[in-house]
Amino acid sequence: MPSSLSRRSPLGRRLLATTAAAATAGALALVPFAAHGATGEDDITEVKVLTINDFHGRIQANRDEAGAAVLAGAVAQYRAANPNTLFVSAGDNIGASTFTSFIADDEPTIDALSAAGLDLSAVGNHEFDQGYDDLIDRVIPSYGGGDYALGANVYHRGTTDPALPEYAIREVDGVRIGFIGTVTSDTGTLVSPAGVADIEFGSQLEAANRVAKEIDKQTDVIVLLSHSGAESTDCAGIATEQSDYGDLVREASHRIDAIVSGHTHQLYACEIGDRPVIQAHQYGTTLGALDIVVDAKKNKNKLVSITGSTIDLVGGGTVYPADPEVQAIVDAAVAEAEVLGSVEVGKISADILRGGDPAGSDRGVESTMGNLVADIYLWATSEYENYGGTVPAQIALMNPGGLRDDLRFEGDGTVTYADVAAVQPFGNTLVTLTLTGAQLEQVLEEQWQPGSERPKLHLGVSEGFSYEYVEDAPAGEHIVSMSYQGAPIAPTDEFVIVTNSFLAAGGDGFATLADGAGTADSGLVDLSATVDYFEAKQVVDPAPLGRAIVSGTTAP
Template identity: 70%
Template sequence: MPSPSPRRAMGATAVTAACALAFLPAAANAAVEPDTTAIRVLTINDFHGRIEANGDEVGAAVLAGAVAQFKAENPNTIFASAGDNIGASTFTSFIQDDEPTIDALIAAQLDLSAVGNHEFDQGFADLRDRVIPRYGSGDYALGANVYAAGTTDPALQEYAIREVDGVRVGFIGTITSDTETLVSPAGISELDFGDQLEAANRVAAEIAGDTDVIVLLTHSGAAGEDCAAIPGEQSEYGDLIRGASADIDAIVSGHTHQLYSCDVDGRPVISAHQYGTTLGALDIQVDASTGELVSIAGSTVDLATQETDENGEEVDVPQFPADEEVQRIVDDASAEADVLGQEVVGQISGDILRGGNPPGDDRGVESSMGNLVADIYLWSTTDYENYGGAPADIAVMNPGGLRDDLLYGEDGTVTYEEVAAVQPFGNTLTTTTLTGAQLEEMLEQQWQPGNERPKLHLGISDGLAYEYLDDAPAGEHVVSMTFQGEAIAPEDTFLVTTNSFVSSGGDGFTAFLEGTGTADTGLIDLSATVDYFAALDVVDPAPLGRAVAVEEPAPSPTPEPTAEPTAQPTAQPTVEPTAQPTAEPTAQPQPSTPPTREPDRELIPTDGDMTGLLAGGAGVLVLGGALLVALRRRTHA
């Protein structure tokens, strides 16, 4: 379940670019003046080992086929990446230390790459001693702002120059300085990550005399896709695109998995989404005689489009043929992953199930699996040695991301394959700061009336609890919330971990979009789960009861009229009043003879006395009736 694809919002633009680039190369080249040289730079970012096809993730073989087609149309084509080619990968690549991804990208004619934070997932020593040698060159891990700790000595190659048809194109690599918080601190203790802008401008000045065109490959990117807003972003990336020197002719971005092709102060600034769904493109015209840059323009190309199948359903269809050599690499890797998937990674003490009967049938109820995965997410962003960020408080897991159960079987052993089947989407873990009010809104968004699934019950981590009414108006389901036993106030703040799908508003949980400081931890759900199992001798099913359904209190009934006296006594008393008006007790019993009566008067009442007695009797009846009504109300309260 990858993050909801923002590509569709730009579908018309992307398809237009695809048509122009893929299907009209002859016309495009014919428009080039005879004394200019046409160069094309194709780009990817955040591929993350997605070598197998999965929906709009076309896989390494189709990616290779697209690159081959473009290079056949214009041999002056360079294929570059803005980093995160490996790491946070799906099972087939992850289980084999991403070597199938490296091999597939080399076979797909990748020429060079910036280094990304995920290239450091297994530490700098692994990058230096294993990953770079497998690529065959330091050109595949460019990092001009990566220094030996405590110095300004480059720890990685800073740039690479490619000459095509007499034109020298320089590529500088930089990486977000946040990398030190995105990977295990122990693995990068030898390094410092410096300011990108300083490094990019410094290196551009150094190589300007040796190049005709300079492209910056930065493993950082915009928070959104609005070209009107991107130049004003107050971030390291915003500083970079605003402050890059005039020597830098284009900026290719990554890290934030966004899709955009913008013009910032006359300079193309592009990002090609994620996972091999899209190619970025820079079309460059250089004066053949002088080497001067004539023009440079950016665009993006969807590698798959949506079509309607015979059942009327929308399906993703690749727009390029699969490369046979790369497909063999992928097939071999898949077969090997099937074997490696049988490796035991841990033990469970009992069945860990999704909601419903059979398990997985009902996403609207609390489940042991949902709560366990939330616990794993919280562990991953608190105690996990590979996490370098601030510790989280709460974690949540969407039920749609749980695709299998873990069964005890004969001895409780759990394999790689079984763990991978629970969360097969390869999402990364993110953290977002939510207020108590936003946390309540998130919980309220579990109820989605009118949808095929009217409720999606979130798994929640230990420490968070709430009571709810299932049958309630929208926004009124959550009755109470506590964290570590204390009531949650609307203004309280919590760092909440979830997966990248949910944090981007997936499954309708848009409360995360209202939070602040959302950060991708760089941890993939599968690898974090495997390491969680390795850290515990036995994993127990998470208990239920963190979310408790309560019954709505019965409303107080409206008092029903009775035969008891009311504030309006009957005009004709049925019993003639006497000096003793009633046998019923009253709140203040009165003597039978009024205290003001003189003792020597006759006991037979006069007309005036009778009037007084009638009035007094009525008053007593009214008081008695009112007291009885009050007592009845207290009984029903």
């Protein structure tokens, strides 16, 4: 059974009001839904809001993920039980997707979610993976409108002018529900800076409270769709979390009746500050649900209660039917991807995994996958025949957030194009730059990011480079020593570094990389270089751990 909670608002908290003019600042189109008595009580209207977050193009079903067709079937089943049902997202519908969606620029995901009846969505950081222009010119039109990229804290750079619609209002059986969208203010560091050069990401709290006040008299219920979240699933911990998200949860306006979150891929249904705060895990494994009860007549649509819960789509015992229209979209995408992705590119000798248990759950630890990709980057800019640079790279760095899947040893260890593409789905290029020893140390210090939703991002590093560190140390004092080919690195030494274009531009908070000298884009795409690396090696082994060593311990 899903966990649940409820909120009861003050009597007469909000009255119905007339519509305001539609503007860029808000997608105010009031879309009425057919009126149906949901409870059999004339004075009471029940509305259900189903939610997803961090779907990331997981349109195919597997043992852990429901897939788009079953997701659509579940939504349809709940709508059949209560026609007063909305289906919304807290962002990251696309980007960092599996090969089936990634190879087609995520158009199959957009088509599948649209066919599933997605009503609106907040924008997530991954919606900016190919830049703001791509979001505006391709993604939003593919959905059919700006209600699928709500971002109240996204502004044209240097202004407070909204760069995206800030909110959308839906009328359901006479009840007006306002949805405000916000995205983590860290987004500028999570995507290629070049792609968002003309926009900036402000405070979610300021934007949410500002817009809630603006639409208060136009709505009966306000839901915040925040593409940010807690790192834990403990409600008490979330309530006291010292982060931007913690501040948002505690200080959001009393006008906001519920908070639907995302980004951190967690599963929780909490009551914090007398309102539901939920997140529905990831990849379509789970639906979030807000059950809203409104006194429709006696008290002019007074909110009686709002209850938050989560619904397991893959292991909860209830079997939801696959929607045939959505299944046809998925099947067509699979057929196209199978042709492109079935080509064998090489073999592995054992599992090659991201950090954490399960793999991929912890970006703050060293991983065989992170180190291997760093090795591939180094090979591609030092030994690879297609590298056109005049100076070979010496040290490679790889960010953990750029690793989106593992390579599992199965059968004879064969790895396909699709397998490799799933690991690095962003299409970054490899960039070289020169850093001093002092700058390199600062880059390593930037792995620790206290106050962020992920307080540490452990970089994968290439063979030949290693360092010792103290985990719990003051800012700027984590790195004890560094060495290259066994020799200590001095602050004035210089090294040619290779990384992906995202990190080279200062992404993920590694600002010092953007200060490197002689920055040059090799033109090599990470996926193409990885495919050629596998083809060049008879068998690829997991890269060893122990390149980053806790001070006072022995490397494994």
